[in-house]
Amino acid sequence: KNEVEQSPQNLTAQEGEFITINCSYSVGISALHWLQQHPGGGIVSLFMLSSGKKKHGRLIATINIQEKHSSLHITASHPRDSAVYICAVRPGNQFYFGTGTSLTVIP
Amino acid sequence: KAGVTQTPRYLIKTRGQQVTLSCSPISGHRSVSWYQQTPGQGLQFLFEYFSETQRNKGNFPGRFSGRQFSNSRSEMNVSTLELGDSALYLCASSLHLTSGGANEQFFGPGTRLTVL
Numbered sequence: 001k002n003e004v005e006q007s008p009q010n011l012t013a014q015e016g017e018f019i020t021i022n023c024s025y026s027v028g029i030s031a032l033h034w035l036q037q038h039p040g041g042g043i044v045s046l047f048m049l050s051s052g053k054k055k056h057g058r059l060i061a062t063i064n065i066q067e068k069h070s071s072l073h074i075t076a077s078h079p080r081d082s083a084v085y086i087c088a089v090r091p092g093n094q095f096y097f098g099t100g101t102s103l104t105v106i107p
Numbered sequence: 108k109a110g111v112t113q114t115p116r117y118l119i120k121t122r123g124q125q126v127t128l129s130c131s132p133i134s135g136h137r138s139v140s141w142y143q144q145t146p147g148q149g150l151q152f153l154f155e156y157f158s159e160t161q162r163n164k165g166n167f168p169g170r171f172s173g174r175q176f177s178n179s180r181s182e183m184n185v186s187t188l189e190l191g192d193s194a195l196y197l198c199a200s201s202l203h204l205t206s207g208g209a210n211e212q213f214f215g216p217g218t219r220l221t222v223l
Contacts, residue, residue: 035214041144042214043197044214045211048211093164095140095142095152100149
């Protein structure tokens with residue numbers, strides 16, 4: 001049983017396309033995190049959100065706590081957005097991670 | 108401010124050996140968490156330290172242990188290494204304890220451990 005499910009697992013897009021990555025979770029949480037991992041391993045925290053929507057540059061994250069669902073959107077995608085995107089939740093003392101969405105943006 | 112640093116970046120060990128990995132958090136951060144990432148299992152939470160005390164622990168065997176020093180630097184140790192311990196080990200720091208997940212974490216570059 002996976003507490004966090006992400007879709008799609010893999011995504012290929014043309015430069016400039018609008019991209020959506022989805023995350024569903026089955027546990028009660030106070031916040032959800034979106035992480036970005038580039039080849040080579042380094043992880044960057046993109047968003048931490050507990051309600052509504054947050055925007056940073058071309059990235060937008062939304063969450064619906066009642067429906068236990070979050071989406072990460074990338075507008076005007078660029079090859080440098082190619083990375084693995086991971087959502088994570090922490091109910092209580094455990095961290096649960098999605099398996100990640102591998103995004104490739106083709107010029 | 109300098110980011111989270113981890114040493115060493117790469118490590119090769121043989122089965123049965125033990126290994127110690129080090130993590131220096133961002134200055135002023137008091138919480139350090141450790142994660143294991145493998146192709147098969149993805150990211151998994153190992154443990155979290157705050158004020159030199161282990162506060163939370165994931166589902167890993169006792170061969171995995173850690174500690175935190177008074178300057179918030181942390182080490183994790185894996186004893187009696189197994190082939191399956193080959194992984195990227197990441198640490199992350201945050202200002203406060205991450206209970207409830209409502210504190211932003213800053214990740215280090217990771218230590219890639221290969222067990223032969």
